[in-house]
Amino acid sequence: MRIIVLLLLCSLLMGCAEEPSRIQDELELGQYTQAVDQSSHQDPMHDAAQLMVRLETQFASYRFEDSITTARMIEQLPLTQDNPVRLRAKSIQLSTEEMLDRLKQAAGTYQIDRTLLDDGQEEKAFPATGQLKVSFGKPHTLLATIQYQQFGTTDAPRSVTESVHFEPDLSARLALSEGVVSYVFSRAGLTLSFEGPGGKRIYQLKKVDQ
Amino acid sequence: MERCSLCGTPLETEATACSYCKHPVLKKQRFDEELPVSPVKPSRHVLSFIFIFVLVIGSIGTWYALTQTDSTRTMLAPPVQALPLSDWSDETSAYNQTYSSENPPASYDILKFVRQYTQTVPETANYSKATDTLETFSAIQFATLDAFQSEVDALRTIHAASDSPVPPRLQTVDFKRFVSKGDSYQVRTVETYQLPAGQQLVTYDVRYNVRLHTDHLQITHIVRTEVPA
Numbered sequence: 001m002r003i004i005v006l007l008l009l010c011s012l013l014m015g016c017a018e019e020p021s022r023i024q025d026e027l028e029l030g031q032y033t034q035a036v037d038q039s040s041h042q043d044p045m046h047d048a049a050q051l052m053v054r055l056e057t058q059f060a061s062y063r064f065e066d067s068i069t070t071a072r073m074i075e076q077l078p079l080t081q082d083n084p085v086r087l088r089a090k091s092i093q094l095s096t097e098e099m100l101d102r103l104k105q106a107a108g109t110y111q112i113d114r115t116l117l118d119d120g121q122e123e124k125a126f127p128a129t130g131q132l133k134v135s136f137g138k139p140h141t142l143l144a145t146i147q148y149q150q151f152g153t154t155d156a157p158r159s160v161t162e163s164v165h166f167e168p169d170l171s172a173r174l175a176l177s178e179g180v181v182s183y184v185f186s187r188a189g190l191t192l193s194f195e196g197p198g199g200k201r202i203y204q205l206k207k208v209d210q
Numbered sequence: 211m212e213r214c215s216l217c218g219t220p221l222e223t224e225a226t227a228c229s230y231c232k233h234p235v236l237k238k239q240r241f242d243e244e245l246p247v248s249p250v251k252p253s254r255h256v257l258s259f260i261f262i263f264v265l266v267i268g269s270i271g272t273w274y275a276l277t278q279t280d281s282t283r284t285m286l287a288p289p290v291q292a293l294p295l296s297d298w299s300d301e302t303s304a305y306n307q308t309y310s311s312e313n314p315p316a317s318y319d320i321l322k323f324v325r326q327y328t329q330t331v332p333e334t335a336n337y338s339k340a341t342d343t344l345e346t347f348s349a350i351q352f353a354t355l356d357a358f359q360s361e362v363d364a365l366r367t368i369h370a371a372s373d374s375p376v377p378p379r380l381q382t383v384d385f386k387r388f389v390s391k392g393d394s395y396q397v398r399t400v401e402t403y404q405l406p407a408g409q410q411l412v413t414y415d416v417r418y419n420v421r422l423h424t425d426h427l428q429i430t431h432i433v434r435t436e437v438p439a
Binding site for chain 1: 290291292293295298299300301314315316317318320321322325375376377379380381382383384385386387388389390391392395404409
């Protein structure tokens with residue numbers, strides 16, 4: 001009888017110290033592909049891990065609208081509120097929504113507010129003309145189309161359309177034949193600068209109210 | 211065996227008084243005769259003990275489990291926040307990140323690593339065996355020598371355009387398939403580069419094999435195929 005009591009106690013203690021599975025560890029560490037690799041289709045966490053892989057590949061491709069769709073699918077899964085997969089999917093969803101809001105604010109038509117020419121010796125304004133139209137693409141949300149409308153110095157305005165890949169901080173830096181052009185979006189508007197052998201030309205652009 | 215209720219001395223079966231303190235036992239005898247109590251079996255004692263034991267442990271367990279979930283819930287109470295930009299963008303360089311068994315790479319780290327590698331591709335296309343030192347090409351920080359050389363061979367279209375004063379540039383990287391096979395990762399991407407001549411685009415279907423080489427990530431194999439426009 002004593003042995004039975006002891007066995008009972010041991011089994012209860014074993015039940016208390018339940019060891020978390022390896023897949024659980026991988027999910028907590030964000031190793032979703034490993035979790036998919038090591039779980040079977042019957043595993044309740046398999047689908048969640050699979051969807052997380054899809055979400056992260058879309059997010060890493062900067063396909064923000066697709067990411068939101070997948071994050072919502074993960075939200076529908078029967079996971080507890082504090083499940084690490086659910087929390088990670090939610091953070092990604094919030095990041096993408098925040099990003100889409102910023103892109104919405106950045107898109108539009110810009111006109112020249114101030115200009116600055118820095119030729120290494122002095123800084124002065126220079127005459128400039130024209131407008132810029134910025135729109136962001138789908139499904140690659142950070143790929144912008146920039147339409148120059150008679151834009152540039154008054155003696156040589158340009159009317160071209162450029163496809164520019166922006167980084168998530170909404171800046172882009174492109175090499176030109178002799179120099180670099182950079183775009184930086186900020187709260188104040190868009191700063192466009194051309195750096196070349198003749199110095200640095202900065203256009204401070206302001207969004208046209210629509 | 212019956213004992214005296216006053217001093218505890220063992221009593222004879224038929225005794226009417228305690229042999230030691232002379233305390234009468236008549237009353238008890240009469241009670242015993244009226245209500246004969248069957249002796250409790252020892253096994254019943256054990257069974258009731260087990261029952262009470264299980265009940266007590268069970269209720270302690272339930273109470274503990276309930277307090278545990280409550281406390282973890284309060285610990286995780288802060289609302290979910292958006293990720294910091296540096297966590298998911300290419301603000302921090304991925305090639306010098308180190309990992310260990312306690313700090314293994316997360317799946318997003320692999321994607322970030324490959325994405326940052328693709329930014330080095332236009333530069334790799336410029337590589338010339340005759341004039342260039344391999345170490346100056348940033349792609350070598352991401353990939354093995356074999357992978358780098360296979361890239362130089364595969365990037366002919368971009369290489370042909372790289373004489374132009376405007377260098378080719380990366381336009382989009384689309385991650386298509388991402389799986390783990392044991393301790394290696396396989397990533398498939400569709401990459402588009404813009405060539406300077408008339409903004410022409412060139413698209414590649416690329417398969418990468420990434421491995422954790424001692425403490426850092428390394429691309430061990432690349433199969434790059436140009437997708438006809």
